[in-house]
Amino acid sequence: MSGEHHDHSKTYWAMAGILAVVTAVEVAILYIAIPDSLMLTGLYVLAAFKFGLVVAYFMHLKYDNKLLTGIFFSGFTIALGTMVAMVALINYQPTKIAISVKDTKQLQAMTQGNPENGPAVFSAKGCAACHKISSLAGAVGAVGPALDGLSQRPADKLAGKDVTAYIRESIENPNAYVVEGFPAGLMPANLRQSMSDTEYNDLVAYLAKL
Amino acid sequence: MGHAAIAEHDQHHHVEHSYTGIPNKKVLMWAFLASDCMFFGTLISTYIIYHGKSLVGPYPVEVLSIPVTTASSFVLLMSSLFMALAVAAVNRKDIGQTRLWIFATAFFGLIFLGFQSFEFTEFFHRGVTLQKNLFGSTFYTMTGTHGLHVAIGVLWLFSWFVYSYFGDISDKAVDIESTGLYWHFVDIVWIVIFTVIYLVEFVGIGG
Numbered sequence: 001m002s003g004e005h006h007d008h009s010k011t012y013w014a015m016a017g018i019l020a021v022v023t024a025v026e027v028a029i030l031y032i033a034i035p036d037s038l039m040l041t042g043l044y045v046l047a048a049f050k051f052g053l054v055v056a057y058f059m060h061l062k063y064d065n066k067l068l069t070g071i072f073f074s075g076f077t078i079a080l081g082t083m084v085a086m087v088a089l090i091n092y093q094p095t096k097i098a099i100s101v102k103d104t105k106q107l108q109a110m111t112q113g114n115p116e117n118g119p120a121v122f123s124a125k126g127c128a129a130c131h132k133i134s135s136l137a138g139a140v141g142a143v144g145p146a147l148d149g150l151s152q153r154p155a156d157k158l159a160g161k162d163v164t165a166y167i168r169e170s171i172e173n174p175n176a177y178v179v180e181g182f183p184a185g186l187m188p189a190n191l192r193q194s195m196s197d198t199e200y201n202d203l204v205a206y207l208a209k210l
Numbered sequence: 211m212g213h214a215a216i217a218e219h220d221q222h223h224h225v226e227h228s229y230t231g232i233p234n235k236k237v238l239m240w241a242f243l244a245s246d247c248m249f250f251g252t253l254i255s256t257y258i259i260y261h262g263k264s265l266v267g268p269y270p271v272e273v274l275s276i277p278v279t280t281a282s283s284f285v286l287l288m289s290s291l292f293m294a295l296a297v298a299a300v301n302r303k304d305i306g307q308t309r310l311w312i313f314a315t316a317f318f319g320l321i322f323l324g325f326q327s328f329e330f331t332e333f334f335h336r337g338v339t340l341q342k343n344l345f346g347s348t349f350y351t352m353t354g355t356h357g358l359h360v361a362i363g364v365l366w367l368f369s370w371f372v373y374s375y376f377g378d379i380s381d382k383a384v385d386i387e388s389t390g391l392y393w394h395f396v397d398i399v400w401i402v403i404f405t406v407i408y409l410v411e412f413v414g415i416g417g
Contacts, residue, residue: 009298016291020284026409027280036414043413047405051398058294059394060387065232068240075244079251086255 008057015057022046111201118206121199125191133210144187145179150210167207171200239388243395246359250399253355254406257348264343270411273333282325283404286360289318290397297390303380309371312386315393316367319360326357349407356403359396366392 026046029039056062061069119136122128128136130143139147151163161169169176174187192200226234261270296311330350338346366389373379379386 007298007302009295012291012294012298016288019287019290023280023283023287023404026405027276030276030409030412039413040410043405043409047401050401054290054394054398054401058290058397059391060297064236065230067230067232068236071237071240072244072247075241076247079247082248083251083255083258087258090259 006063008063011057015053019050019053022050110197113198113201113203113205115202115205115209117199117202118204121195121203122206125194125199125203127191130187135210145182147207147210151208164204164208167204171204233384235384235388236391239391243391246395246399250352250355250402253348253352254402257352257407260344260348264345266343268333268337268342268345270345270349270407271415273336273338274408274411275329275332276408276412278325278329279404279408282322282329283400285318285325286322286397286400289315289322290394292318293390293393297383297387300380300383300386305374305380308379308386309374312367312371312374316364316371319364319367319393323357323360323364326353326360352407353403356396356399359399363389363393363396 026043029042029046032039034042055072061072122133122136123138128139128141130141131139132141132146132148133139134146134148150167153163166177170187172192174189174191175184178184195203230237292311292314296308296315299307299311333346333349338349340346340350370379370382370386370389373382
């Protein structure tokens with residue numbers, strides 16, 4: 001029961017001063033150029049400090065029976081533990097596979113390119129130097145086969161594949177099937193590696209529409 | 211202070227003590243505050259969990275105001291000082307000071323509610339409603355519950371203020387201390403909300 005009749009008014013004023021200063025520091029921290037992790041740690045530590053000051057002095061726990069501290073912090077610990085568990089587990093996935101499973105629409109979106117961006121990729125990657133496409137300015141090369149009407153070629157010329165698979169094979173592994181009358185080993189084998197997934201899908205989508 | 215002393219003490223103050231020597235009303239208030247921790251814990255974690263998951267705006271970073279909230283946080287912190295001074299005064303049996311600081315606490319509580327009304331009105335005009343998105347739902351539920359706590363505290367304090375003119379408030383030290391504990395708790399909840407919801411939102415954005 002010690003302290004019940006002691007007057008702590010001066011202490012309270014001092015604590016209020018500290019609380020006001022700490023609050024100002026909390027806001028000021030936001031404007032200092034320090035790493036985010038350091039900033040977050042600082043903000044949480046200062047909040048905990050303020051929390052502790054109010055509970056210990058204004059709420060008198062520092063002077064009161066420790067049983068009251070026990071009652072309050074048992075509830076507080078359960079609350080904090082529940083919060084941490086909820087926030088930590090809400091996005092938890094049991095395995096990596098569960099995260100990477102995509103539905104049909106997402107898979108299509110991943111592999112379907114935009115044919116309108118194809119010509120730019122075609123020119124940027126130097127394809128135009130060897131392949132002719134009548135509808136594309138600058139695509140006048142004759143070292144490799146012309147690509148006009150690629151999708152219209154008879155099935156036997158596509159080596160039994162659908163046109164998209166055939167185009168992908170010819171870019172990823174140019175020597176797998178070489179059109180009659182053209183030399184093998186001339187087309188660069190690293191074209192696929194030279195472009196992003198999006199560029200590649202756009203290019204294939206464009207060629208498949210020729 | 212021994213049991214005999216407590217018994218003698220009680221005859222003057224008409225306060226029921228538990229066998230631990232702590233007034234029952236204080237134990238009750240602390241037990242309630244422990245449970246209220248869990249209540250606010252769920253509301254705050256719900257806000258955190260749904261943070262960044264709103265499909266449509268307005269988003270918190272667009273509407274939250276640090277200057278306004280810093281001012282209202284300061285007001286609430288100072289009200290806590292006044293509350294502590296009121297409890298110190300009632301323990302001194304200084305009725306005038308008790309009355310003054312209780313009024314000051316309640317008045318600052320009203321100012322805080324004024325800030326919150328301003329904030330809610332401002333947010334509403336900018337399209338943040340309870341049904342608009344996850345930010346609106348979780349933000350209003352959490353800060354609204356806190357505001358309700360403040361409003362109950364203000365009413366409780368004003369009722370003590372009125373009581374001080376009709377009854378002997380110097381005899382109500384334990385009761386006023388319990389009201390004070392409730393009031394300080396509302397303050398510490400706001401300390402957490404101010405950091406977790408307002409300040410952290412602006413980390414990484416730069417001045």
